Amino acid sequence: MSIRAQFRLDRGEFALDVQLDLPGRGVSVLFGPSGSGKTTLLRLIAGLERAPGFLQVNGEVWQDDAAKIFLPTHRRALGYVFQEASLFPHLSARRNLEYGMKRVPPAERRVDVAHVIALLGIGHLLERKPARLSGGERQRVAIARALATSPRILLMDEPLSALDLARKQEILPYLERLHDELEIPILYVSHAPDEVARLADYIVAMDGGRVAAQGPLGETLARLDLPIRLGEDAGVVLEGEIAELDAEWHLARVAFAGGSLWVRDSGLPVGQHVRVRILARDISVALEPHSDSSILNVLPATVEQLADDTHPALALVKLNAASAPLVARITRRSAAKLALRPGQAVWAQIKAVALVG
Amino acid sequence: MPPEDLQAIWLTLRLASITTAILLVIATPVAWWLAHTRSVWKGPVGALVNLPLVLPPTVLGFYLLIWMGPHGPIGHLTESLGLGRLPFTFWGIVVGSVLFSLPFAVQPIQNAFEAIGTRPLEAAATLRAGFLDRFFSVAVPLARPGFLTAIVLAFAHTVGEFGVVLMLGGNIPGETLVVSVAIYNRVEALEYGPAHVLAGSMVAFSFLVLLSLNWLGRRREA
Numbered sequence: 001m002s003i004r005a006q007f008r009l010d011r012g013e014f015a016l017d018v019q020l021d022l023p024g025r026g027v028s029v030l031f032g033p034s035g036s037g038k039t040t041l042l043r044l045i046a047g048l049e050r051a052p053g054f055l056q057v058n059g060e061v062w063q064d065d066a067a068k069i070f071l072p073t074h075r076r077a078l079g080y081v082f083q084e085a086s087l088f089p090h091l092s093a094r095r096n097l098e099y100g101m102k103r104v105p106p107a108e109r110r111v112d113v114a115h116v117i118a119l120l121g122i123g124h125l126l127e128r129k130p131a132r133l134s135g136g137e138r139q140r141v142a143i144a145r146a147l148a149t150s151p152r153i154l155l156m157d158e159p160l161s162a163l164d165l166a167r168k169q170e171i172l173p174y175l176e177r178l179h180d181e182l183e184i185p186i187l188y189v190s191h192a193p194d195e196v197a198r199l200a201d202y203i204v205a206m207d208g209g210r211v212a213a214q215g216p217l218g219e220t221l222a223r224l225d226l227p228i229r230l231g232e233d234a235g236v237v238l239e240g241e242i243a244e245l246d247a248e249w250h251l252a253r254v255a256f257a258g259g260s261l262w263v264r265d266s267g268l269p270v271g272q273h274v275r276v277r278i279l280a281r282d283i284s285v286a287l288e289p290h291s292d293s294s295i296l297n298v299l300p301a302t303v304e305q306l307a308d309d310t311h312p313a314l315a316l317v318k319l320n321a322a323s324a325p326l327v328a329r330i331t332r333r334s335a336a337k338l339a340l341r342p343g344q345a346v347w348a349q350i351k352a353v354a355l356v357g
Numbered sequence: 358m359p360p361e362d363l364q365a366i367w368l369t370l371r372l373a374s375i376t377t378a379i380l381l382v383i384a385t386p387v388a389w390w391l392a393h394t395r396s397v398w399k400g401p402v403g404a405l406v407n408l409p410l411v412l413p414p415t416v417l418g419f420y421l422l423i424w425m426g427p428h429g430p431i432g433h434l435t436e437s438l439g440l441g442r443l444p445f446t447f448w449g450i451v452v453g454s455v456l457f458s459l460p461f462a463v464q465p466i467q468n469a470f471e472a473i474g475t476r477p478l479e480a481a482a483t484l485r486a487g488f489l490d491r492f493f494s495v496a497v498p499l500a501r502p503g504f505l506t507a508i509v510l511a512f513a514h515t516v517g518e519f520g521v522v523l524m525l526g527g528n529i530p531g532e533t534l535v536v537s538v539a540i541y542n543r544v545e546a547l548e549y550g551p552a553h554v555l556a557g558s559m560v561a562f563s564f565l566v567l568l569s570l571n572w573l574g575r576r577r578e579a
Binding site: 046047048072073074075078079080082084086087088089090099100103104145146149 | 476477479480481482483484485486487490491494495498499
């Protein structure tokens, strides 16, 4: 179960040359600045555009120029969500939903449409025409419409970028539910760091029509050779679950592989799966554990790697805290003073931890 | 109203209906191609389709008369197919009307297809609809106002045609004698009474056409 893609495209002012090997489950985010070729790559995978190459999705070959195979879009079992919902304005939400479903042979319908409607919370909107839906509601119907065709892969092209902040916050929880409940891989184009932090399992960083880096989210974010900026700063995302609530101090303990972090209690129950984001600038490194500081989260860690940061005064330190990768930004003077070197045991003092969902 | 005038009205309506039906079949693929092509031929083909807008009808009628005649290429073709000659027949003026009204049918449909853009069709393709399927289930319903405008314009323009019919069809009652020619004949014969009746009904008809176009336009905005 995997997605293998290889495309080469040269349109003069824009060239694309990519080779991808993506997991057949979970959310893979194509991340990069606008103009980096993310959307073009997604359209090539959908067959909406054509370039020489090869494409195989979960065992089925959709394009193989060597064998003269090119399935047209309508014969590929995919779901596609555009930036703008692109619902058919002449059909009600329900008939939009049925449009694709009707065209899939009954034997291939695996998705329970009632479940999809419930998952996206659109039951009360079905009789309305798209003109009478809000932007967020339209996008939810569009996602449901794509899922109703029982796709083998869901392609989403910046589905939140046309929405304002409030609408984004409205839809993100639904996307997280899709992430948790769907068996099929999702390929998600985004340039928004918070969407990456909340949704990605696997990340493909694109730049100038090429893949700059690809790999599982945690590992890839912690790479020092190409720190992917999540917003203004380098940082990592850890996955864990709420293990304990401290009612007296309004704190929650998030346990992840081999360690735990205290975060502000945001009302989530014990056992809830969560992600936390830790920025490099919020981690400092000490040789001794200080019990006399205000910092709540101090983890034992090993130095794995040191690298220069963009400013000559700063260095990035990759740490391994009980198999969880962390990245700290410290001054080069501090690194020299502590004589940091790979393999050294240190304490990572974490000033701020953000719960991202 | 004299029976020969009623016959002219009936013939005109028959001509306009058949012309409109044929035009829809021809204009739709032409409009689709013009709306979506990136070919260098888009300009020349578009100009050719729109030529009847600027040509005097007599010029078009003259060339059609020559081409459909016994020595013309269309004439050769129709005779070898056993259809006989087209000039001075009903089907001859149908051919002339179709060509003459082509831009009036193509332009509204082309504009409607261009306004839809490619996105809804791409969305339909990702929802398993093949080309003809998405054409009829998405493009045609969304372009409906364009089709309605094309129908009204093509029909009305055919009803109002004079020059091409005169050049190609002459004056044969029940075969090529349409209302506009009938009015001309009445005036030539100084029969102003029947001319008034026919001319007045044309004015009323044209007014209703423009009114319905206006109504269609407002429905499109709504």
